[in-house]
Amino acid sequence: MTSLEKSASPEVLDGKIPVENTMNEVETSGRAQTWFRKVFLGVELRGIERVMPEDRQSKGVINNLLMWWSVNCVLTTIPIGTLGPAIFGMGLRDTILSIIGFTILGCFTTAFCATLGPKLGLRQMVISRFSFGWWGAVVLSLLNIITQIGFSVIAVILGGQTLVYVCGSNLPLSVAIIIVSVMTLLICFFGYDLVHKWERYAWILISIIMCILYGTGHKYYSWTPSTSSGADLAGSVLSFGGVVFGSVIGWAPIAADYNVMLPEDTNAWKVFGLTFLGLFIPLVFVETLGALYGAALINNPAWNAIYEDGNAGLGSVLGESLSSLGGFGKFLVFILALSVVSNNVPNTYSAALSIQTLGKPFQRIPRFIWTVLVAVIYTVAGVAGKSRLSEILNNFLSILSYWTTPFVIVLALEHFVFRRRNGYNVDDYNDRSKLPLGLAGGLAFIIGVVGAVLGMNQTWYVGPVGKLTGTYGGDLGFEMAIGFTTVSFLVLRHFELKYSGREQLREYPSPNYI
Template identity: 55%
Template sequence: MSTGNNSSDGLGSHDKEKGLANGNTEVHAIEDAPDQVIAKRFGVFGPLLSKLFQSGVEARGVERVPENQRETKNSWNNLLMWWSVNMVLTTIPVGVLAQYAFTLTLPHAVATIFCFAALGSVATAFIAILGPQTGLRTMIISRYSSGYLGGTFFSVLNIITQLGFATTAVILGGQTLASTNANTLPLVGGIIIIGVCSLIPCFIGYNIIHVYERYAWMATLFIMCCLYGLGSKAGYDVNAQKASEDTGRALSADILSFGAIVFGSVAGWAPVAADYNVRLPVDTNPWRVFVLTFCGLFLPIVFTVTLGATLMTIGDPVYADALGSDGNTGALVAQVLSLWGGGGKFLLVLLALSVVSNNIPNTYSAALSIQALGRPFAMVPRFLWVLLVFVAYTVAGVAGREHFSAILSNFLSILSYWTAFFIVIVAEEHFLFRQKEGRLGGYNLADWDNPSKLPIGIAGLLACCFGIVGAVVGMSQVWYTGPIGKMAGAAHGADLGFELAAGFAAVTFPPLRWMEIRLTGR
């Protein structure tokens, strides 16, 4: 998994000469000292920004992290960060959908969770290894396969993705907080509290995010274990859905459609996976990064999503009433914890606040993706985009607070479509063209913001178009079912969107990219 043409500091001497010859003076300056460059840009506001950066607010945005500034040595942060991000209240509703939307029995739900979570974890863990190797954020890495224009296209999709994740997070966290104080705290107030708590670490930046995520999982793991135990006390009925579960092709369709949601909930982190280890040394073992990231995703996802599916087997109708027709998972969890009275309410508050761990990467990486749209956006300091992202998803959460279940099921399914072809394109570029012995001999890292040195992007964009076609013909949503999706399922079809999106892109990208390199040399 080599980055190819690199010396000990990650750039070959030829790359350095090219960067200097091309006059990339400001690029190198902002890589080495982003705080000074940004402060100079803003004239009279410069001293204020300097003080802000000196107080600990991260100045670096999408700029590459040079090897001599890789101060992070502990790759175990990969495991602990993703563990905290996924072992949260937000992940429980994914499991609830197994019975709520697809009437799967618990055994079928658990088998689906294991298989599709593993697939999504492998994909995301691969993207994570590129962070230390390049020192670049994920959306910038995509420029090396799809050019400046293709990278912008992926950035737009990722902004929508992270805002969608954040919206579902603040709604669920707000619902749960409101459940603890039904007569005093309105849902809107709960949403705002979760949003503000997510904003603070993201405003400060990379280091404080890792500090927070390193420990946040501990309390949540304890609460999840309590939920398993209290649910058992309430009475699990493993056969609760057996009478209503589909059979034959309809059952296969339900499994594939639920699997797409599980895959989307894990692979949805792939477009941000490299953002959180760019400060690891360039010689960090890629297999170590891969394994730690995989475990940090797969284990908590399986544990927590299975919890959601298990809670749905409680036979007492009181719990079904708590869930309601709108799929209020926060109220369901509150009902389970109510067996402990005041202690249960305290745990419920902590569980509601666990959503912050999940929402931090949404907020932080959405801001980075806005910067990755192009140089004019990158000129604006990262923390200002964080503020804009916070306002956007908080307003969206307040507006969509009564439709959480519909937002979640539709959003996560559609999310899996584009992340599937994104992962395939980046992976094929890396393994087929960017290996040391490959056609391009590695990544010319000095050119990360130089459109004339990056690929034109025609191959990447055309592969995206083929991926979209695959998604359209294979998808199965309430509002549309593609022809292959209809053939694969019964009455409502089967969601094969992400599989076909990945397949179409995987088949078309290599020949298109080979032709692009042959004609342009880049």
């Protein structure tokens, strides 16, 4: 049997051969496979199939910290902090304390999800099949695709606005958005290894630029107190906290995607700790910078006018701050604009994997083709929404936590409560008949979303619980989702295991339990 014939065999389709011979379960002829390899030299052909322990690469777990640092120490993170003073009327002290507290909560969720990658060798949305069943995972994958595209829209708009500041009126914003999208696509197209190589070093220069920005804007910082107090201030903190929490937990549905090549016996606490720090340090560092600039907008009418300009935005404000450095300052703004690529890479890569999780017909199309489609979608959306960045950011990040919170809670309860002794039979990941029905996970998810709706506080809808805090209400969406999901899943999963007769958590050897 030739190597090409082997690559079309069932063993290949189960991911049981080295990465370079895996074809994403694409049912193509040997000639077609040869064409793929020649034309797309160096492109990752693996999709969502399990990475077997013998195929793992011995990469240092420290890459976890560096990757998430690069992903979050970017231009895209700064506007989140500005929302505290600029939109919610919060003083710097209250804004920074909220950033720290809600970031810690979000980091716990994403760091937990990251630990599942090395142990199971599966992508995050595929892992969800063991909690939500086949069809539940399909629904979650659709939500995740929308989420990652939403993140990407924010990234390309902000990066494009900043490029326009550097290049002037000669560069239309629409063209700048396309430039950022193409740069992202070039990295994601080739796959896992190039993604990690880029993120391993991208954080260094951007971290230095962030430090410079702290210094150049210092004369405009305002430590004035919040414009509200008591229950009204509590409402602002809850609403702003929902945005901050959403910006962190938004990585949970893709966290395991970037650990599947780590050895199976990688210490879970190391993965958890380094992921936590890789998220927490840059998020607090950069969002605090954003909070300072958000307060500066109040004291600097010229900056505020630039900020309100739909074709300029925050990127131009940062450019004005660095203008005192002359040509070097413009160079720094240019590099800062391109930093959004680091943030956008995992969005694009994981959205393509989520498309493959929709079903076997989608698996037959290679990941890199879906990557191109995702990039086209968010580029078009970015061009269409280029003048409404602040509105998109505020609404999107708040709503994001309404579905990701129930998702993570179900995943964690399934892992720590129901699979504590039995572990996972990872060979069942692509067999619909051996996966749980997912009724418990699906119903608990819906109940959790209902809880989020009751507690939400958005411009277009305020839930009955969300109205209770202060004059303008406070967003308790994700907090309500936690409580509703936890109680309902613990009860429903017990009955599902007892009466469904579908999947009884048989006594598997459980080396994959963390």
